[in-house]
Amino acid sequence: MDLIKDIEVGASGAKEPTDEVRISRETNTGKAKKLYIESYGCQMNFSDSEIVTSILEREGFDSTSDLEQADLILLNTCSIREKAELTVRKRLEKFKGLKDNDPKKQIGILGCMAERLKKKLLEEEKIVDLVAGPDSYRDLPNLVKELDEGRKAVNVFLSREETYADISPVRLQSNGVTAFISIMRGCDNMCSFCVVPFTRGRERSRDPKTIVKEARDLFGKGYREVTLLGQNVDSYKWDSEGEERVNFAQLLKMVAEVDPELRIRFSTSHPKDITDEVLFTMAEHENICKYIHLPVQSGNDRILKLMNRTYSREWYLERVDSIKRILGEECGISSDMITGFCSETEEEHQDTLSLMEKVEFDFSYMFFYSERPGTLAEKKYEDDIPLETKKKRLQEIIELQNRHSLRSNEKDVGKTFKVLVEGTSKKSESDLFGRNSQNKVIVFPKGDQKPGDYVMVKVHACTSATLLGKVVDKERANG
Ligand code: SAH
Ligand code: SF4
Ligand code: F3S
Numbered sequence: 001m002d003l004i005k006d007i008e009v010g011a012s013g014a015k016e017p018t019d020e021v022r023i024s025r026e027t028n029t030g031k032a033k034k035l036y037i038e039s040y041g042c043q044m045n046f047s048d049s050e051i052v053t054s055i056l057e058r059e060g061f062d063s064t065s066d067l068e069q070a071d072l073i074l075l076n077t078c079s080i081r082e083k084a085e086l087t088v089r090k091r092l093e094k095f096k097g098l099k100d101n102d103p104k105k106q107i108g109i110l111g112c113m114a115e116r117l118k119k120k121l122l123e124e125e126k127i128v129d130l131v132a133g134p135d136s137y138r139d140l141p142n143l144v145k146e147l148d149e150g151r152k153a154v155n156v157f158l159s160r161e162e163t164y165a166d167i168s169p170v171r172l173q174s175n176g177v178t179a180f181i182s183i184m185r186g187c188d189n190m191c192s193f194c195v196v197p198f199t200r201g202r203e204r205s206r207d208p209k210t211i212v213k214e215a216r217d218l219f220g221k222g223y224r225e226v227t228l229l230g231q232n233v234d235s236y237k238w239d240s241e242g243e244e245r246v247n248f249a250q251l252l253k254m255v256a257e258v259d260p261e262l263r264i265r266f267s268t269s270h271p272k273d274i275t276d277e278v279l280f281t282m283a284e285h286e287n288i289c290k291y292i293h294l295p296v297q298s299g300n301d302r303i304l305k306l307m308n309r310t311y312s313r314e315w316y317l318e319r320v321d322s323i324k325r326i327l328g329e330e331c332g333i334s335s336d337m338i339t340g341f342c343s344e345t346e347e348e349h350q351d352t353l354s355l356m357e358k359v360e361f362d363f364s365y366m367f368f369y370s371e372r373p374g375t376l377a378e379k380k381y382e383d384d385i386p387l388e389t390k391k392k393r394l395q396e397i398i399e400l401q402n403r404h405s406l407r408s409n410e411k412d413v414g415k416t417f418k419v420l421v422e423g424t425s426k427k428s429e430s431d432l433f434g435r436n437s438q439n440k441v442i443v444f445p446k447g448d449q450k451p452g453d454y455v456m457v458k459v460h461a462c463t464s465a466t467l468l469g470k471v472v473d474k475e476r477a478n479g
Helices: 003-009 043-058 082-101 111-117 120-124 137-148 196-200 208-220 248-256 276-284 301-306 313-327 346-359 376-380 387-412 474-478
Strands: 033-039 061-063 072-077 106-110 130-132 153-155 178-182 225-229 263-267 291-293 332-339 363-368 416-424 431-435 441-445 454-462 467-472
Touching: 033 043, 043 061, 043 072, 043 106, 043 111, 043 137, 043 178, 043 225, 072 082, 072 111, 082 106, 106 111, 106 137, 111 120, 111 130, 111 196, 130 137, 137 153, 178 208, 208 225, 208 248, 225 248, 248 263, 248 276, 276 313, 301 346, 313 346, 332 346, 332 387, 346 387, 363 387, 387 454, 416 441, 416 467, 441 454
Parallel strands: 033 061, 033 072, 072 106, 106 130, 130 153, 178 225, 225 263, 291 332, 332 363, 441 467
Antiparallel strands: 416 431, 416 454, 431 441, 454 467
């Protein structure tokens, strides 16, 4: 079995943050040039690619999903682990041939790798013409002009204000039902292993009025679910002179009130910041999904301290208890885990396993520690756990999570859930799939339902990744 592949997929089988998404968008409005964009990393990056496309389609570009036709090829990149960067480097190697055949093709690097490596990228990757960090996308039309004038172009300025609040993103890879809305950018947390504060800059929140407007527009276009995105959504804070202050719980309420038929999700919550106010707001609104992604990273206090996560195992478990107290056992909880962090002992690794036993996450994204240049951990601690040990520990975590995911799904057999239909199942044309409030994927035989409908589905079987069911009582579900 390919261990690395397993690591990248995660026990849930869900899309791992470093999977790439190519944009299958074609516009033919007679613009002079064609843009091709490919995204790696987290949802923030995918969301940013929608902003970039929106900016460039206004400025002389049509979109294409055909590399051969593209005049400008953009890679929106991720730096979170070494492997994420290696994937992009390999992709660039593939592009060399393209550029040899057509030297006029321009290649740009966006996102976190652009920010981390800056000008160095131009030296290291000769085929790259443009480097633009996450806060410089408004400047892309100017940067492209520089390319047209024969110069290479770089903008890696990080802003304290930019939220792209006024830019209405073009929806890429869309099923027409679910969409992401960025509510903040950057991160002030400084977890010692993490490169994000360096690649995305300081935390800033977006004007709530523009968030609600975006949600309302999406609902009007037929979307039925929005996911509010940020590295640490619980520290969302709008504090503008002369305007009412808005915290995350209040923002959730505002978006939930757009329409009861619009589902709300959010990601990512930080265990130190998630408040009871947020949990009560979730409880009060049926359309705020009962699912929380609450990355724990480690179950050991000494390691949590070295990671600078600023909470303890006890604190984390108390937050989980509060979730269950306020939202009931039905609330889904998932996590991220890092194994083999600097100086982690076998006993400390066992603490992570025992925390997992206590919480029984519905699913998790699991990684072994990958040292990132410039982070606090790289400066202060030695990356001293042998790769073999990291992989062994990771494998143990994955196996335990798989057992928990299966058990969690087995508990759902016999239950009926309200499911938002997202599309046709990848495995069978005669099945549809959607998710329940707890974020679990449910597959069921197609009737007269269509994407965007809510249906009641009774679960009769499961795997560790999917629930299988049948539609029941359609009237009640649509009523
Ligand atoms: N802002 C989110 C997560 C962002 S990165 C949060 O705080 O939870 C997504 C996940 O990647 C992290 O939760 C962590 O588990 C993992 N990760 C981040 N840096 C890593 C590193 N250097 N090595 C391995 N995994 C890492
Ligand atoms: Fe990275 Fe921590 Fe910020 Fe998440 S909260 S992005 S892990 S620094
Ligand atoms: Fe990767 Fe940057 Fe997101 S490092 S995980 S693309 S914020």
